[in-house]
Amino acid sequence: MSDAQPAVTSDVPKIRLRGLRKAFGAKQVLDGVDLDIRAGHSMVILGGSGSGKSVTLKCILGLIPPDAGLIEIDGRNVATLSRRERELVNDRIGMLFQNGALFDSLPVWENVCFKLLAQNRISRRAARDKAAEVLAQVGLAASVGDLSPAELSGGMQKRVGLARAIAAEPDIIFFDEPTTGLDPIMGAVIDGLIVDCVKRLGATAVSITHDMASARRIGDDAAMIHKGQIIWRGGAQSLGDTGNAMVDQFARGEREGPIQMELRR
Amino acid sequence: MSAAPEALASTLVDRLLDPVAALGRAVLGLLRSVGAIALFAAEAISHLLRPPFYGRLFLKAFIEIAWFSLPVVALTAVFTGMVLALQSYTGFARFNAEGAVANVVVLSITRELGPVLAGLMVAGRIGAAFAAEIGTMRVTDQIDALSTLSTNPMKYLVAPRLLAGTLALPLLVIVADTLGVMGGWLIGTQQLGFGSGAYLKATFDFLQVADVVSGLIKAAVFGFVITLMGCWSGYQSGGGAQGVGRATTSAVVASSILILALDYVLTAVLFSR
Ligand SMILES: Nc1ncnc2c1ncn2[C@@H]1O[C@H](COP(=O)(O)OP(=O)(O)O)[C@@H](O)[C@H]1O
Ligand SMILES: [Mg+2]
Numbered sequence: 001m002s003d004a005q006p007a008v009t010s011d012v013p014k015i016r017l018r019g020l021r022k023a024f025g026a027k028q029v030l031d032g033v034d035l036d037i038r039a040g041h042s043m044v045i046l047g048g049s050g051s052g053k054s055v056t057l058k059c060i061l062g063l064i065p066p067d068a069g070l071i072e073i074d075g076r077n078v079a080t081l082s083r084r085e086r087e088l089v090n091d092r093i094g095m096l097f098q099n100g101a102l103f104d105s106l107p108v109w110e111n112v113c114f115k116l117l118a119q120n121r122i123s124r125r126a127a128r129d130k131a132a133e134v135l136a137q138v139g140l141a142a143s144v145g146d147l148s149p150a151e152l153s154g155g156m157q158k159r160v161g162l163a164r165a166i167a168a169e170p171d172i173i174f175f176d177e178p179t180t181g182l183d184p185i186m187g188a189v190i191d192g193l194i195v196d197c198v199k200r201l202g203a204t205a206v207s208i209t210h211d212m213a214s215a216r217r218i219g220d221d222a223a224m225i226h227k228g229q230i231i232w233r234g235g236a237q238s239l240g241d242t243g244n245a246m247v248d249q250f251a252r253g254e255r256e257g258p259i260q261m262e263l264r265r
Numbered sequence: 266m267s268a269a270p271e272a273l274a275s276t277l278v279d280r281l282l283d284p285v286a287a288l289g290r291a292v293l294g295l296l297r298s299v300g301a302i303a304l305f306a307a308e309a310i311s312h313l314l315r316p317p318f319y320g321r322l323f324l325k326a327f328i329e330i331a332w333f334s335l336p337v338v339a340l341t342a343v344f345t346g347m348v349l350a351l352q353s354y355t356g357f358a359r360f361n362a363e364g365a366v367a368n369v370v371v372l373s374i375t376r377e378l379g380p381v382l383a384g385l386m387v388a389g390r391i392g393a394a395f396a397a398e399i400g401t402m403r404v405t406d407q408i409d410a411l412s413t414l415s416t417n418p419m420k421y422l423v424a425p426r427l428l429a430g431t432l433a434l435p436l437l438v439i440v441a442d443t444l445g446v447m448g449g450w451l452i453g454t455q456q457l458g459f460g461s462g463a464y465l466k467a468t469f470d471f472l473q474v475a476d477v478v479s480g481l482i483k484a485a486v487f488g489f490v491i492t493l494m495g496c497w498s499g500y501q502s503g504g505g506a507q508g509v510g511r512a513t514t515s516a517v518v519a520s521s522i523l524i525l526a527l528d529y530v531l532t533a534v535l536f537s538r
Contacts, residue, residue: 061412061413063409063413087415090413091415093413094413097409099405099406103410115415115416118414119415168415
């Protein structure tokens with residue numbers, strides 16, 4: 001787990017990124033991202049705000065078309081997939097968005113079972129029971145199902161977002177800053193839920209975070225993105241003591257170091 | 266030293282051409298938008314032809330457009346009918362043609378004012394509401410979330426609304442036509458001294474099916490345009506709350522202008538015979 005280059009494994013990585021590039025206008029957000037994500041393992045991606053972490057996930061999901069580069073899921077180049085095949089790949093991916101992105105026009109139970117309902121895997125009647133079951137897995141009472149997302153606190157919204165991401169039992173799950181904006185205890189609770197869910201589903205997980213405690217709790221592997229490139233990969237447990245000056249500065253939250261904050265553009 | 270006058274001349278030319286360049290950019294931008302909107306509309310329509318169909322969402326949008334716009338459209342229509350009767354009476358009295366009042370009212374309402382006024386009212390309500398709703402979904406990642414939940418956002422958000430708008434507006438215009446004529450009748454009988462039966466006879470004697478149908482065709486087109494601009498503006502919006510505000514404004518302005526412009530085009534086409 002703590003060997004320096006987990007990218008070199010015998011089997012095909014679940015997700016493989018090579019030379020991923022994306023610019024918005026003049027701004028080069030991704031500048032050649034190379035990353036392997038091992039099947040059945042939990043990868044955490046670290047990086048400062050605006051370093052392109054969310055954009056990376058959105059590229060993998062096909063929500064943002066990259067300018068260049070290769071994205072392989074299960075060894076298949078997603079650029080060569082037909083629309084239908086791409087949909088089938090996406091059907092097996094769950095995503096917890098940075099700010100929840102719950103549908104505020106729908107009650108919580110419909111949010112949770114949205115994918116199952118969309119795929120006609122469940123009737124509307126059965127969906128209520130299924131929602132209660134999944135909500136219980138993230139520590140929420142069944143009565144929460146009848147609330148509207150706007151009535152929930154931040155921590156509850158994250159839990160509902162988590163419930164929605166796992167309800168269809170995906171084999172890849174993305175968590176975009178699952179603990180940002182929560183108090184430390186709630187953050188630890190959410191981390192615990194994530195670890196449990198990922199274990200139970202046997203899924204491959206990719207989490208974005210800039211909380212080191214959280215990264216060590218949920219990660220097997222870790223990678224750090226800076227200025228649009230992956231500058232370090234290693235074991236999540238080694239964070240804070242990696243020998244890489246930039247990663248260590250980031251992990252310890254120090255002002256002085258090789259990473260200079262761009263305070264002005 | 267010798268280069269200075271040339272440099273001055275070239276900046277001067279640049280300055281003079283500035284408005285031309287700006288105009289060119291604006292025209293190119295407009296053409297790009299028109300193309301993008303046409304593609305957006307085509308994709309939405311293609312989703313109406315392929316399952317799954319979201320009947321529940323269609324119904325919700327239909328009720329929001331038809332039922333909840335009913336009060337504003339009804340009030341607008343009644344008052345317009347009343348004003349038309351008063352104004353045309355004043356005008357026609359000057360050459361002793363007061364008898365034409367009922368006729369003028371019904372033709373103006375069915376062919377022109379019913380669809381246009383209902384369209385403008387709905388543009389204000391629904392164009393703004395759709396742009397704000399879809400724009401908020403865009404900036405809070407809800408549209409991306411739909412894609413990750415095995416749901417095509419165009420099919421889920423846009424297609425049902427477009428269909429609802431296209432079908433609801435004609436219905437609203439039928440109501441507007443009826444109430445507009447009633448408004449005219451009210452003023453005609455209560456204030457201008459027409460007999461009730463005579464007024465209604467004059468109304469229906471000269472009314473042709475084509476007058477009503479052309480108004481309903483206009484209404485369907487306006488309904489499509491209003492919902493299209495609302496959905497498109499929302500879909501394209503970015504930049505947080507401010508972006509959503511801009512999307513809302515541009516949806517209402519664009520659909521209002523399009524209604525008036527298309528009204529001319531449709532009138533020219535429908536009544537060219
Ligand atoms: N759709 C978009 N249009 C324009 N710029 C974008 C878009 N999405 C992200 N960006 C820009 O890309 C950069 C990286 O964004 P993001 O990946 O969200 O950062 P983070 O690493 O904090 O998740 C930011 O500067 C952001 O402004
Ligand atoms: Mg982010």
